[in-house]
Amino acid sequence: MEKRAIDWWVGIFVLLGIAALVVLALRVGNLSGFAYNEGYVLHADFSNVGSLKPRSPVKLGGVTIGEVTHIGMDPKTFMAKVTMRIEPKVKLPTDTGASIYTEGLLGEQYVSIQPGGMPQDLQPGGTITMTQSAVNIDQLIGQMVFSKASGK
Amino acid sequence: MAADALVELENVHFARGPHTVLDGVGLRITQGAIVSIMGASGGGKTTLLNLMAGTLAPQAGRIRVAGQDLQTLNFGDLYRLRRRMGMLFQHSALFTDFSVFENVAFPLRRHFRLDESVLRKLVLMKLEAVGLRGAAGLMPAELSGGMGRRVALARAMVMDPMLIFYDEPFTGLDPISVGIIATLIRRLNDALGATSILVSHDVQETFSIADYGYILAGGKIIAEGTPDTLRASDSELARQFLGGKPDGPVPFHYPAKDDYATALTGVWAAGEAI
Amino acid sequence: MAFMEFIPNLGRRTLRTVPNLGTASRFLLLSLFAVANRHFSIQQLLKQVYGFGVRSLLLMMVAAFFTGMVLGFQGYYALVRFGATSALGTLVALSLLRELGPVLTALLFAGRAGSALTAEISSMKATEQLSAMEMMAVNPLAWVVAPRLWAGIFVVPILCVIFDLVGIFGGYLISVPVLGVDGGTFWAQMQSNVAFSGDILTGLFKALCFGLVVTWIAAWQGYAAQPTAEGVGNATTISVVTASLAVLGLDFILTAFLFT
Ligand SMILES: Nc1ncnc2c1ncn2[C@@H]1O[C@H](COP(=O)(O)OP(=O)(O)OP(=O)(O)O)[C@@H](O)[C@H]1O
Numbered sequence: 001m002e003k004r005a006i007d008w009w010v011g012i013f014v015l016l017g018i019a020a021l022v023v024l025a026l027r028v029g030n031l032s033g034f035a036y037n038e039g040y041v042l043h044a045d046f047s048n049v050g051s052l053k054p055r056s057p058v059k060l061g062g063v064t065i066g067e068v069t070h071i072g073m074d075p076k077t078f079m080a081k082v083t084m085r086i087e088p089k090v091k092l093p094t095d096t097g098a099s100i101y102t103e104g105l106l107g108e109q110y111v112s113i114q115p116g117g118m119p120q121d122l123q124p125g126g127t128i129t130m131t132q133s134a135v136n137i138d139q140l141i142g143q144m145v146f147s148k149a150s151g152k
Numbered sequence: 153m154a155a156d157a158l159v160e161l162e163n164v165h166f167a168r169g170p171h172t173v174l175d176g177v178g179l180r181i182t183q184g185a186i187v188s189i190m191g192a193s194g195g196g197k198t199t200l201l202n203l204m205a206g207t208l209a210p211q212a213g214r215i216r217v218a219g220q221d222l223q224t225l226n227f228g229d230l231y232r233l234r235r236r237m238g239m240l241f242q243h244s245a246l247f248t249d250f251s252v253f254e255n256v257a258f259p260l261r262r263h264f265r266l267d268e269s270v271l272r273k274l275v276l277m278k279l280e281a282v283g284l285r286g287a288a289g290l291m292p293a294e295l296s297g298g299m300g301r302r303v304a305l306a307r308a309m310v311m312d313p314m315l316i317f318y319d320e321p322f323t324g325l326d327p328i329s330v331g332i333i334a335t336l337i338r339r340l341n342d343a344l345g346a347t348s349i350l351v352s353h354d355v356q357e358t359f360s361i362a363d364y365g366y367i368l369a370g371g372k373i374i375a376e377g378t379p380d381t382l383r384a385s386d387s388e389l390a391r392q393f394l395g396g397k398p399d400g401p402v403p404f405h406y407p408a409k410d411d412y413a414t415a416l417t418g419v420w421a422a423g424e425a426i
Numbered sequence: 427m428a429f430m431e432f433i434p435n436l437g438r439r440t441l442r443t444v445p446n447l448g449t450a451s452r453f454l455l456l457s458l459f460a461v462a463n464r465h466f467s468i469q470q471l472l473k474q475v476y477g478f479g480v481r482s483l484l485l486m487m488v489a490a491f492f493t494g495m496v497l498g499f500q501g502y503y504a505l506v507r508f509g510a511t512s513a514l515g516t517l518v519a520l521s522l523l524r525e526l527g528p529v530l531t532a533l534l535f536a537g538r539a540g541s542a543l544t545a546e547i548s549s550m551k552a553t554e555q556l557s558a559m560e561m562m563a564v565n566p567l568a569w570v571v572a573p574r575l576w577a578g579i580f581v582v583p584i585l586c587v588i589f590d591l592v593g594i595f596g597g598y599l600i601s602v603p604v605l606g607v608d609g610g611t612f613w614a615q616m617q618s619n620v621a622f623s624g625d626i627l628t629g630l631f632k633a634l635c636f637g638l639v640v641t642w643i644a645a646w647q648g649y650a651a652q653p654t655a656e657g658v659g660n661a662t663t664i665s666v667v668t669a670s671l672a673v674l675g676l677d678f679i680l681t682a683f684l685f686t
């Protein structure tokens with residue numbers, strides 16, 4: 001094998017490796033989610049966050065517009081305080097609502113945003129007040145079984 | 153023996169596990185000489201060469217090459233010393249993934265930065281000397297055993313070493329090549345002012361070029377001297393070896409635990425060491 | 427009788443392993459640091475990268491493609507029962523990035539390149555080529571072993587990242603066009619659950635460790651082999667078996683440490 005040919009092949013091989021890593025980073029990993037670092041912060045208080053965790057997606061109409069960055073507990077109100085980062089170009093009105101939904105029956109949980117109609121937008125650091133907590137599947141099933149048993 | 157000793161061994165002991173190979177060998181090899189070492193097969197001649205090259209270390213005794221004690225030499229100095237040594241291996245030891253040309257060029261490429269044209273000239277000169285310039289482009293697998301040894305010879309001398317070890321340079325060569333290689337060794341030795349140590353069973357050819365000879369038997373030097381004194385030696389051992397007589401003090405057999413008759417008639421369990 | 431001998435044999439073997447491991451570690455360190463030796467050659471390194479990497483690439487890609495497709499199928503049938511096929515992308519990607527990519531790459535590498543490496547070095551030893559090199563004042567660790575060791579360390583992560591990508595693509599082809607999972611969900615779910623450093627880079631770190639261990643074992647088995655035809659054969663077998671077991675064992679340890 002010619003020296004030059006080996007150099008070429010090795011060069012191509014290394015480039016392939018780098019290209020594969022870049023594709024993995026952008027397409028598979030959420031390195032593209034870097035964008036959220038520039039996003040603005042919003043808070044929302046829920047009485048129950050279920051299995052929501054940091055890095056869970058925040059969606060509007062099914063499209064991911066941000067992610068959960070932190071989940072804490074407000075010691076005065078005993079409400080779970082969810083901190084999110086939202087893409088800067090998405091401006092939300094002050095009467096926007098937030099709910100926690102589950103994707104499929106056992107899928108992961110995410111924050112779903114329902115935009116309101118007020119002319120003013122939520123400022124960075126603002127709080128969404130209209131929230132609906134995670135649906136507790138145990139409770140739901142319990143209720144269903146109970147109502148079926150008694151309803152007949 | 154007034155000249156300086158290039159290689160000096162004092163009371164060297166070497167054992168492979170329980171098997172003693174060298175049992176107190178001492179010798180002095182003068183600068184510029186061709187010295188032959190003869191001895192029975194398995195007698196430790198190759199081992200002796202490896203000790204002088206520092207690839208093996210003795211269990212006891214001292215080995216000095218060019219005034220340096222190999223046992224106290226550090227790795228770097230040992231390697232520096234080896235750049236001035238050449239060795240023709242008993243089994244050629246050519247690099248199988250390099251062509252004949254690259255095999256001979258290898259030490260030059262590794263140690264010097266030479267112009268390709270200079271390198272080519274040096275390598276082809278050595279190949280011409282062993283009669284294989286035409287085979288420069290072949291791979292080692294395409295060579296006969298004897299051709300391989302000649303390439304290995306060219307490689308051993310390409311660095312123009314001060315000390316060259318030849319481990320059985322004549323085996324596997326036809327009579328014409330033997331003569332040519334023998335004169336080549338002599339010529340090279342004189343032209344380079346080198347010192348050669350020659351291990352060989354070919355008594356006639358060896359004595360025709362050697363200045364001095366040692367006979368190794370039973371791990372010891374049993375006779376030494378110029379070819380003429382060795383031939384005239386009244387030592388029974390030396391006469392047996394040089395005359396090629398099967399029985400005598402030099403044992404043909406590797407030591408065994410019991411005698412031959414018992415070994416043949418005796419019963420032994422499978423797997424037991426014989 | 428065979429059984430009675432088993433226990434003492436095992437003990438003797440273990441006792442022999444300890445000093446052997448010491449010698450092998452010495453060998454590893456000397457070879458790794460031999461990059462500083464003047465007889466270490468970049469050209470040799472590239473030649474090995476070519477031999478190990480470029481020439482295993484097709485094998486890796488085919489293996490990865492099938493692995494990904496099988497993951498797609500199996501994952502789908504496992505998830506569809508819970509109506510959770512939206513998690514299929516995540517499942518395929520995480521399985522490949524964290525486990526299957528590094529481990530399968532390393533196992534294939536041990537079989538493809540590791541065995542060849544052992545055979546090469548041990549037959550160089552059997553034909554005295556290594557001794558000849560020493561005689562020419564060229565350190566075989568620098569000229570022969572170091573380029574191969576570094577090539578292994580360098581090549582396996584690259585092969586692994588390509589394995590990951592091709593595998594995920596194979597999984598995608600089965601999940602989306604064949605099984606009808608929604609493509610947007612497939613990628614979006616994957617993206618939101620795969621962490622660049624936590625999953626991708628740690629997987630590649632695993633691959634790097636495997637590359638080191640496989641080439642180390644292969645080179646050492648070759649270097650320490652009996653210099654005979656039989657010795658060469660034995661060393662090659664032992665090299666593949668030991669390297670594969672070492673990869674699996676090390677994978678367990680690394681997983682326990684890295685993904686907690
Ligand atoms: N690598 C080795 N491991 C174990 N024993 C060895 C090894 N090499 C040589 N021996 C033993 O050392 C002794 C001397 O071997 P050596 O090769 O020096 O003999 P020699 O004189 O060169 O023989 P020959 O003329 O056949 O080449 C032999 O008895 C051999 O059994």
Ligand SMILES: [Mg+2]
Pocket residue numbers: 197198199242319
């Ligand atoms: Mg010999």
